[in-house]
Amino acid sequence: MQRSGSFILVAQIVVTVLVCAFLFVPAVLSVSAGVTANYFQGVWKSGVTFVWIGEVWRLYADTIFLSLEVALATLVVTLVAGVPAAYVLHRHPGRLTRALEEIITLPLAIPGLAIALALILAYGTYGDFRKSSLFILTGHVLYTMPFMVRSVMAVLAAMDAVTLEEGAASLGASPWQRFRDVVLPNVRPGILAGALMVVTLSIGEFNLTWMLHTPLTKTLPVGLADSYASMRLEIASAYTLFFFVMVIPLLVLMQAAAMFSGAASGSAGSRR
Amino acid sequence: METTGARVRVEACGKTFPDGTHALEPISFEIARGETVAMLGPSGCGKTTALRIIAGLMGPDAGGSVWFDDEDVTSLPIERRHVGMVFQSYALFPNMTVEGNVAYGLKIRKVPKAERAARVGEVLDMMHIAELADRAIDQLSGGQRQRVALARALAVRPRLLLLDEPLTALDASLRERLRTEIDALLRSLGITAVYVTHDQSEALVLGDRVIVMEKGRIAQIGTARDIYLKPQSRFVAEFIGTMNRIEGSIRTGRFESAVGGLAVERADANSAAAFFRPESVRLERPESAPFRLTVERVHFLGASQRLHLRGADAGRPIIVDTDNRASYAPGALVGIAVAAEDLLFL
Numbered sequence: 206m207q208r209s210g211s212f213i214l215v216a217q218i219v220v221t222v223l224v225c226a227f228l229f230v231p232a233v234l235s236v237s238a239g240v241t242a243n244y245f246q247g248v249w250k251s252g253v254t255f256v257w258i259g260e261v262w263r264l265y266a267d268t269i270f271l272s273l274e275v276a277l278a279t280l281v282v283t284l285v286a287g288v289p290a291a292y293v294l295h296r297h298p299g300r301l302t303r304a305l306e307e308i309i310t311l312p313l314a315i316p317g318l319a320i321a322l323a324l325i326l327a328y329g330t331y332g333d334f335r336k337s338s339l340f341i342l343t344g345h346v347l348y349t350m351p352f353m354v355r356s357v358m359a360v361l362a363a364m365d366a367v368t369l370e371e372g373a374a375s376l377g378a379s380p381w382q383r384f385r386d387v388v389l390p391n392v393r394p395g396i397l398a399g400a401l402m403v404v405t406l407s408i409g410e411f412n413l414t415w416m417l418h419t420p421l422t423k424t425l426p427v428g429l430a431d432s433y434a435s436m437r438l439e440i441a442s443a444y445t446l447f448f449f450v451m452v453i454p455l456l457v458l459m460q461a462a463a464m465f466s467g468a469a470s471g472s473a474g475s476r477r
Numbered sequence: 478m479e480t481t482g483a484r485v486r487v488e489a490c491g492k493t494f495p496d497g498t499h500a501l502e503p504i505s506f507e508i509a510r511g512e513t514v515a516m517l518g519p520s521g522c523g524k525t526t527a528l529r530i531i532a533g534l535m536g537p538d539a540g541g542s543v544w545f546d547d548e549d550v551t552s553l554p555i556e557r558r559h560v561g562m563v564f565q566s567y568a569l570f571p572n573m574t575v576e577g578n579v580a581y582g583l584k585i586r587k588v589p590k591a592e593r594a595a596r597v598g599e600v601l602d603m604m605h606i607a608e609l610a611d612r613a614i615d616q617l618s619g620g621q622r623q624r625v626a627l628a629r630a631l632a633v634r635p636r637l638l639l640l641d642e643p644l645t646a647l648d649a650s651l652r653e654r655l656r657t658e659i660d661a662l663l664r665s666l667g668i669t670a671v672y673v674t675h676d677q678s679e680a681l682v683l684g685d686r687v688i689v690m691e692k693g694r695i696a697q698i699g700t701a702r703d704i705y706l707k708p709q710s711r712f713v714a715e716f717i718g719t720m721n722r723i724e725g726s727i728r729t730g731r732f733e734s735a736v737g738g739l740a741v742e743r744a745d746a747n748s749a750a751a752f753f754r755p756e757s758v759r760l761e762r763p764e765s766a767p768f769r770l771t772v773e774r775v776h777f778l779g780a781s782q783r784l785h786l787r788g789a790d791a792g793r794p795i796i797v798d799t800d801n802r803a804s805y806a807p808g809a810l811v812g813i814a815v816a817a818e819d820l821l822f823l
Contacts, residue, residue: 365566371534372568374556376582376633386581390572 239443257443268428269447271338275424276407279345283403287353288396292388294354295361310351317412320347324417338422344413349406353399360395394462401459408452482511482669483545483636485531490541492526500526502693503541513663513670515684517677519716523693525641528673532639533558545636561630565642567622569614575625576610582633596632604628620651638670644679656682677717681705689713711823714752721795723751723768736788739767741822749822755783755798757819766812770795772805786811
């Protein structure tokens, strides 16, 4: 009995390790290629170098900065517009607000290319707008807004914001005081989760951005595609390294935030 | 701790929701200064709607008005009515400690810090939760939350305390203990209070007067004694406590039914029903009793026993509470009599 139990355990570990290896090897190869002097000779023969990383910085630093700028701007817009929108949608449930929620969520179901095409058809003729990074920002806001709105709405529903506000109102708090003292502090986990999602999605967004960009407004993923197509494999791989360094901390934070808000909503559940 | 209660007048307050449902037909009643009124009824009877209109969480339909003493508060939102409210789900703020919750209303009113601390301490002491002051809300049990919710509502010294099914979420034994405590509290504070519940024992114990509601209307207003002993409609009679009913008719001064009859001083009616409580039944020998029924089941409860009797029809059994002396066998025929003053025809 015990022997077959330990056999199953060993088998589980072996399978898990193999599957992990299958998934990790490409990422490891890609990262190691970025610091290999000559990928075709291999890292052992040609040695480790940071030349390619320097080269990427020289060629593509502006795309990295543009990606960060666009991501932060997207975050600001989704915060300023999305949080109040989620609040209003939650406070006034009805046919109209449900329709609005659907419309906000729609970009998730439509291919990014189609959204980009629609934006180009509608606003492509406004030259200054078309050429600026604001055009990309518009696409990113459309695409990431549902993530902010939905994650804030989920927390509002879990905490029963309407009743909490009525509680504050019964104690004399004005609508603004209620929002500031009760709604905002309790909805923070939702805002945090939404914010991390928005920034991560914006930094990695390719479909939309590839259609919307101009030679002067390239973001990191667009630059990556460009380097894959026209540069040495080592440069493209070093470029990927930059992307990892930017995105992995965000993903880790997102996990932590999800665990935190999971714990918070878990305790909200036990309250009923 | 002195609180000043207001006199409350509700005038022709109805409520129609946007989808056209009449949650509340226009109702009117008054609550005296310091009085506790319990609003009792099944779910959907309009009691919570009425409470929300008094609180200011909801406006009445045009034509309705709410008065606190001589002030028309109809158009004031809840935050300007100076009331205290205890919610069914407590609505405690999870981002604040117990002390923070209780102090919040005073902070909003800009009560100076020292006085605020003193008043919060006073209310926490009164509710026996002083040791919980620094706890987070999610570390509290249901009963503790209930106490915090009451403390928070009372800390601002409201002129009216509104309680919306405050004990519903708690288990039975805790509910009974808190019911007794709330009763003592309301009496010692002398505060005007409206207590909404679907639990008749809560309503009967806590209400100086009880408003029984049915389908958006007031079915009856009266003391617990009135409501129980002199119900004015079939609904009230059967909603409160256990009530027996024998259907029949009244002809030439006699009530007749399938299980017997007796002389009554009432006008003739083709269909009438006699109502009486289990405890007002006298068991007699079948030959001489007005009603004759068969024993169906006997529940011996120690101090008393409860009999389920059945007549010819298949309807609800007649329930009789009697002392523990005689023993009754299922299937036996028994006679029952009810004193004229305990017999109601509705």
